[in-house]
Amino acid sequence: MFLADLPAIAYSDPWVMPLAQRFKMLTSGRHRVAYYYESANNSTFRYRAYNMVQVLNSETADGCCASYFFQEDLHRIEEIADAANMLVICRSAYSHKINELITKFRIRRKPVYFDIDDFVFDTAYTHLVVQTLGLDMDDPRVWDDWFAMMGRMGQTLRLCDAAITTNDFLAQRIAEFSVLPVRVVPNSMNREQVDLSEQLFSSKQASGFSRDGTICLGYFSGSPSHNLDYAIIEPALESVMDSDPRTRLMVVGYINAGAAFSRFGDRVIRQPFQDYVNLQRLIGKVEFNLMPLQANIFTDCKSALKYFESAIVGTLSIASPGQNYRSAISDGKNGYLARAHQWTSRIRQAIDHLDNYPQMAAAAHEDAVNQYAWFNQRETILRALGFA
Secondary structure, X not given: OEOOXXXXXXXXXXXXXXXXXXXXXXXXXXXXXXXXXOOOOOOHHHHHHHHHHHHHOOOOOOOEEEEEEOHHHHHHHHHHHHHOOEEEEEOOOOOHHHHHHHHHHHHOOOOEEEEOOOOOOOHHXXXXXXXXXXXXXXXXXXXXXXXXXXXXXHHHHHHOOEEEEOOHHHHHHHHHHHOOOEEEOOOOEOHHHHHHXXXXXXXXXHOOXXXXXXXXXXXXXXXOOOHHHHHHHHHHHHHHHHHOOXXXXXXXXXXXXXXXXXXXXXXXXXXXXXXXXXXHHHHHHOOEEEEOOOOOHHHHOOOOHXXXXXXXXXXXXXEOOOHHHHHHOOEOOOEEEOOHHHHHHHHHHHHHOHHHHHHHHHHHHHHHHHHHEHHHOHHHXXXXXXXX
């Protein structure tokens, strides 16, 4: 485990502000973009609305400005539609309120885009999604919920003029389903996340990547729906921990390490779900961030966010070779790729090459900053919105 560390910060959601302030943000430039999401959260809203708005408001030279609104703000729907030049609806399922919101922009001849970050809009794939997430397939409520949600999501998508998504593979699925033009804006890291991460990386680099003699493998879960992904690496983790007493396992979030790991005692470190800024501190402590994924079309639509949020703090990832991890990770240069049957050998290989760690971590950090830091996203967002 790395010795370099920063104290925990007193976190509060940076997007919490009154409607009047958010409305003022929308009226400070010529090109005014309104982002809509049902309610704020730490995942889709952060990546696909808050982060975008932060980038668009970071400069004024091109006359762009943006703000975000929620379902609770729709009593001001006429004012929002009058003020904005365009609307971006982020991953919102169809309802009469969504229909009304789109209609308000339509009658003003203003474009409406649909931004979605997951393959959850085509009911032909509901079975695959439910199965991949490890949900109870014997519970009819699961099928009712997921068919309804995905059907409603697809309906909102088809009402829009164009779509925006996180990667080329998902863009192709959206185009096939909706026959709409699709633009790609990758997920990225906002100012708060980058600032702390850069401090962490600088601290590790200044210490020469000094470690305490243990080797910590980390699994970081943002939701309880990754049990089947985690199951892919459980045998490998047991094997490596049995054979190498230096190894530790840090499990963060909603995943239980499993009963078989109780014999390792305090070599298994359990941490609760973290806010997204302090999570960077924990990722920065471990030598290897483990990113197993089941192999199918649903998981191939996932973004590479777990890679770049690890890379920017100088922590190397070992990942399943899904579509987007394979695109982000150059095996043996800025991380490692492991097929389902290779996890044991790849973890051991990564441990055997710890002497190369500083160089590989520097390469991963540089890649994360260049491609995924907030200050390098503006042109991509402007092109997707038709402003560049």
